[in-house]
Amino acid sequence: MGRLFGTDGVRGLANRDLTAELALDLAVAAAHVLGEVGVFEGHRPTAVVGRDPRASGEFLSAAVMAGLASAGVDVIDVSVFPTPGVAFLTEYMNVDLGVMISASHNPMPDNGIKFFERGGHKLADEVEDAIEKRMREAWDRPTGAAVGRIRRERKPVYRYVEHLVDSLPNRLDGLKVVVDCAHGAAYVVAPEALRRAGAEVITIGAQPDGVNINDGYGSTHLAELQAAVREHGADVGIALDGDADRCLAVDAEGTPLDGDQILAILALALQESGGLRDRTVVVTVMSNLGFRQAMERAGLRVVETAVGDRYVLEAMAEGGYSLGGEQSGHVIMSDHATTGDGVLTALHLLARMSAVGKPLSELAAVMDRLPQVLVNVRDVDRTSVDSSEPLRHAVEAAAAELGTSGRVLLRPSGTEPLVRVMVEAPTQEHAQAIAERLAAVVKAELSL
Secondary structure: OOOOOEOOEEEEEEOOOEOHHHHHHHHHHHHHHHHHOOOOOOOOOEEEEEEOOOHHHHHHHHHHHHHHHHOOOEEEEEEEOOHHHHHHHHHHOOOOEEEEEOOOOOOOOEEEEEEEEOOOEEOOHHHHHHHHHHOOOOOOOOOHHHOOOEEEOOHHHHHHHHHHHHOOOOOOOOOEEEEEOOOOOOOOHHHHHHHHOOOEEEEEOOOOOOOOOOOOOOOOOOHHHHHHHHHHOOOEEEEEOOOOOOEEEEOOOOOEEOHHHHHHHHHHHHHHHOOOHHHEEEEEOOOOHHHHHHHHHOOOEEEEEOOOHHHHHHHHHHHOOOEEEOOOOOEEEOOOOOOOOHHHHHHHHHHHHHHHOOOHHHHHOOOOOOOEEEEEEEOEOHHHOOOOHHHHHHHHHHHHHHHHHOEEEEEEOOOOOEEEEEEEOOOHHHHHHHHHHHHHHHHHHHEO
């Protein structure tokens, strides 16, 4: 069996891979490990637990809360709530642990569990490994008054909304916004925060029923948002995912903006206000070359990490940087959040529009997004990418052909016999041709 924890908690098909028994065992093991590493500091521990609206989240959150309470942890149940909101409450309420039950942008049948330590930060790899090792061990169970208590609270939810609005440099009065909540965890929080900030708000994808999360709505399905923006004559459309830790946008014409473009806009705004520490933005290797070129023109530095928002977070913490994110729309503003926050991102993007009085299309023009082609080559030896001489020569030849006008990246999968070939070039046709050429070399040289 491989490692239970992935790059973003434990995730799988609910009630098949991710069962109530597994959820309960994870919660108990997390309580034990965090208690032993000193997180609880000799006091009666408390945890905040939230979930997205998936039907499976009902029994999984019940199992998590049962496991925590059985281990002597008091539980504050905030029910349906965004992932970044749980991270915020973990810090704001000064509790010992946050737990979010969500599979983010995944289809409804999936679900997941992610943990936040005191302060609202994701757990380190070694802590996750320790939790995994401690599962199903024999333990001395508390009894009587020593067991944890569970209570449901909604008041902290509104403190999160206040926090989001209070983070803004200016109000959003005069902006007309369509927000697509993906029938997900932010269906209350996102419209409320936008309205409190002064925007006129039209909501779509805001009627979760337990089975419709991410179904035709949200950051992975922009067509409904594009149509709604045009229909209502809105200035901008905002697309969240199921747990609201990512954000994409569309302009008044319905043209999409990805995370790179949003990051570019926010980077220049923060640099102008003096909030971009060390003139640096942290991104992953998948960030578009056009973003790097835009930052270079602005005199800003780009730090690159492996794919995954946890690696962006680690680099930001290590360097003390204030802005980072991914092309997928995970944007981290460390002065206001400990993790990616889609609603926070949307608010600050709109604040920039309001402050400078320019449409989103004009702000997005700060970077020219190069065509990007990604080809997945399956059934190959992913471990031999760096040792194949013919493949290395093919990559070098492609890079020389592109020069400074494009980029080549080969990424072996961490879990499958698969290599991802990514090419950026001045035209889609050029990128496609080079990607297919390299994919053929990968297949020829590394086939299993």
